[in-house]
Amino acid sequence: MSWRHVLDLFDVLDRPAADGAAAAAALRRAGVEDVAVTPVTTDAGDTDFVRAVIPGYDGRSSGGQAPTLGVIGRLGGLGARPARIGFVSDGDGALVALAVAAKLGAMCHAGDRLPGDVIIATHVCPDAPIQPHDPVPFMSSPVDMATMNSHEVDEAMEAILSVDTTRGNRVCNHPGFAISPTVRQGWVLRVSEDLLDLQQQVTGRLPAVLPITTQDITPYENGVYHLNSILQPSTATAAPVVGIALTTEVPVAGSSTGASDLASVEQAARFCVEVAKSYGAGSLRFCDDGEFGRLVALYGSMAHLQTPGGRDTR
Secondary structure, eight states, X not given: OOHHHHHHHXXXXXXXXXXXXXXXXXXXXXXXXEEEEEEEEETTEEEEEEEXXXXXXXXXGGTOOBOOEEEEEEOSOSOBTTTSOSXXXXXXXXXXHXXXXXXXXXXXXXXXXXXXXXXXXXXXXXXXXXXXXXXXXXXOOSSOHHHHHHHHOOTTOSEEEEEXXXXXXXXXXXXXXXXXXXXXXXXXXXXXXXXXXXXXXXXXXXXXXXXXXXXXXXXXXXXXXXXXXXXXXXXXXXXXXXXXXXXXXXXXXXXXXXXXXXXXXXXXXXXXXXXXXXHHHTOOOSSOHHHHHHHHHHHOOOGGXXXXXXXXXX
């Protein structure tokens, strides 16, 4: 269970003075030794990027053979102060990612080391702006998507879980969390059966899948509608990416306070931990490499969808 870490991190993040240093201190108390904080300031405000590495006993960082998993907590901000008081729905991406880091750090400290390295990245901003979006408002961010990807997407990540609050829609009416199809270099691939199995194992329920479109896997700066930023990491890596979406039955704005369901947060964090165990051990696949190679051989590269595009005829 990850309840202790979810509750501890929620207490750290649910305050106007929340910052990367406080989050990093909480991770170190949990047993994470490798934590770095990078402050970034722009004209729109500031945020702190937090990066934690949990080394595996056969991980790449020590010259081993086990693959490296990335867990990215994607969000605009933890809060919308002064417009809103308190922790907003959008903050759950950071909460899940940091809880995963804390849980894995505690496991490692206790002697339960995973085979592969796990890299966790997110950012901490308690006063992000609100932006219009249909069907409900979104949280914006003091940094643009390219900056976010540059700090959170690491080339050492061989597969990525991107965790994001995805309550502001009418296409996934499910309380809890859902997983997306695997996205790799512009291709939307089949949903990983291994991930579906783990989702059932963790929740005790039939798996829920987040529907996505081609638009959702293109960069934000192209100006077209996106469900949210959950799959933006896929625009900055060749690695397979799967979205872990915190969802509800009805649309809930990312800027809403009092909307975080910590039971769903804990389930999503526990799911990420289980994925880390299986992926590092080589018993879980995000996609079929052979089938992906055949698709590319038959139809060509779709990597142009990872770019803003080049033929705007408006």
